[in-house]
Amino acid sequence: MTDFVSAEWVASRSDLRLVDVRDAWEYDGLGHLPGAVNVPFDSFRADEHAAEASDGDGSGMLPAEDDWADLLSTAGIDRESEIVAYDDHHGVFAARFLVTAELLGHDPERLHLLDGDFSSWQLERETSSETPDVEPTEYAVQRPASTPLVGPDEVAAAADDPDAVVVDTREDEEYDAGHIPGAVLLDWRDLVDDETRGLLAREAALSVLESAGILPEKRVVLYCNTARRISHTYVVLRHLGFERVDFYEGSLTEWEVQDRPLETN
Template identity: 75%
Template sequence: MTDIVSADWVADNLDRLRVVDVRDGWEYDAMAHLPGAVSIPFDRFRKESGDSEGMLPSHSQWASLLGPAGISADSEIVAYDDHHGVFAARFLVTAALLGHDPEKLYLLDGDFSSWQLEQPTSSETPDIAETDYSVDPPEATPLVDADRVAAASDDPDAVLVDTRDESEYAAGHIPGAVLLDWRELVDDETRGLLPREEALAVLESVGIVPEKRVVLYCNTARRISHTYVVLRHLGFEDVEFYEGSLTEWEAQDRPLEPGSPDA
């Protein structure tokens, strides 16, 4: 299970971690980065067109990114961005879906802006020994298809969750979905995850509780990646991930329902 770890924990374990910076390349070069971090920008690990595989990169594309970055299948990876972790979470979920051990994947709690307030940064590009990264997707994954998503809205033991913002939800959402803007689980001041009890209260307020199967979607699987990591971190065990999200849903001419969550 991908875990969310503090800046202090990362600083104490830098010598054994592969640190991945998923900001734009110019930010990595011009604005400094975590010591030892390698640059793998977000736009390099997502496919450009939506289909049945959603936005996941191909196996060869993924291997060609991680190998030159010095990452092997046994590496412990911590990822960060400068947007409260949402882009970094997408990197980590992609890694898990393509076979990297989730127990060796970590999301920095916060982001680069919060890190640099108390921790050292570097402008040096580290010397990296390339590896031959092997992709070995697991047999069991949280991925679900559109039919499974459609059925969730009528299942009393499930909750279908739209993680986009309220205006997007109001313009059109999958019928039966509740709204949980992923940013509601983030503390604007610390730029990291809300304290545990606060986060659980936010979730419970829209019917997201550990006893139910939780099915997540957004537009292109970026925002649900953050919510997925948070839910797993909080101990939710039955969380499903609609990789195709609305990109695929709309391409299949499936129905959308307009209206605000309070309507």
């Protein structure tokens, strides 16, 4: 499963493909983890028109398979690569890269999110300004037989299911302005330690989740606006051992295009 790994673990390994999802100017101008390749967030983020055009199949804003395969091939990633992704924003953009990889068939056991980000890494560890030479691959997308993707009808049904909880991972103001009926609020940043820039300690994270009614025994259905913020929360929940975590890729962009109801506070 996609999980968090420490800087110490990353530094001790020489067999990882490190992926920096920051903008190219940050990667080049501010430095990066030694050996990391640059795959900027905007290069694999489909725009909102993708969700607007969705027919409810769950694809939402995932990139086209050929585009994704080309990106990974150019970055020297193959289907056996063990990947650690990072950014400089508490991992939320890097998490989107990893969840995209999982949904498009990369083995989740080989996908990891750096616990912390570039800023926390450079406080104690070496960075580099050299772009590594990589051998291009022929990455081939092989979608898995099943994924956590759900469509709007399943989300609406989950809101009425006592064994499920629909979770809005946006900010308070966004939630108050309009959310899926029955959804609870969990700002994704509530699971981040501002000092370490990484994940809260396990018991603290579980306490935050419990206070929002998000329990391991429940099925959890996540959404935000454009599937970026739920990517981080998805990785957190899977890392903490939650077994039933569903991912509404279309999120509110798709929900609102379909004129589905919203609740306001």
